[in-house]
Amino acid sequence: MPGITVTNSAAGPTLNVLIGPSIPLQQALQAAGMVPPPPVAGLFLVDTGASHTVVDGNLIRPLCLSPTGTVMIHTPSTGGNAVPMYQFDLMIYVPGASPGVGWLIDALPVTASSFDGQSIDGLIGRDILDRGLLVYNGSAGHFTLAY
Amino acid sequence: MATPLEQEVRTYNRLLPELLAQSGRFALIKGDHLVDTFDSYHDAMKRGYAEFGLEPFMVKLIAPAEPVAYFSRDLAACRA
Numbered sequence: 001m002p003g004i005t006v007t008n009s010a011a012g013p014t015l016n017v018l019i020g021p022s023i024p025l026q027q028a029l030q031a032a033g034m035v036p037p038p039p040v041a042g043l044f045l046v047d048t049g050a051s052h053t054v055v056d057g058n059l060i061r062p063l064c065l066s067p068t069g070t071v072m073i074h075t076p077s078t079g080g081n082a083v084p085m086y087q088f089d090l091m092i093y094v095p096g097a098s099p100g101v102g103w104l105i106d107a108l109p110v111t112a113s114s115f116d117g118q119s120i121d122g123l124i125g126r127d128i129l130d131r132g133l134l135v136y137n138g139s140a141g142h143f144t145l146a147y
Numbered sequence: 148m149a150t151p152l153e154q155e156v157r158t159y160n161r162l163l164p165e166l167l168a169q170s171g172r173f174a175l176i177k178g179d180h181l182v183d184t185f186d187s188y189h190d191a192m193k194r195g196y197a198e199f200g201l202e203p204f205m206v207k208l209i210a211p212a213e214p215v216a217y218f219s220r221d222l223a224a225c226r227a
Contacts, residue, residue: 024192047220068206
């Protein structure tokens, strides 16, 4: 099982990941004679308190994606009620310890939000973590994500 | 003016009683039409792009109750 060990940043257990249109969407764009936008990099917090992965809207806006789904969400400020939010079809790539051994999630429905002022560009939620193994070593100040 | 996927959400809700026999699968919906259901999200998206290209369509997990995503931190609205 390949994996990476990363030192915690000031924001916590964070990872530099690449996001872009999902692989099926990239194929559709190419079939339509269009060039898929290149992936963009962002700093994502590994968040076991998030059931789903979330991306800052500023990161996906340049990708010009249309929503492909909706999901009801609960947060501390939704007052006990779930509210609907759009989902976007994204590819997420977590670079590995060496080139070519990263973790590719080729298509994932992802919610967009704003992380202005939070030093992160998104959350890696349990929809991704459920596919791998997370070991958080707080005393050593690092974590390992195996996939 | 209709918001994105408004019609597809209505279609899903209208068809849900019939779709419940396929709980756990993913429904591909375009406008007021159910295209098909699929074992995986990936397969549903692939068919959606193959059939509709870059036109709007919706893929939704079929479930008896609307699945809810939980977050321990606040998220700013990009609401549907």
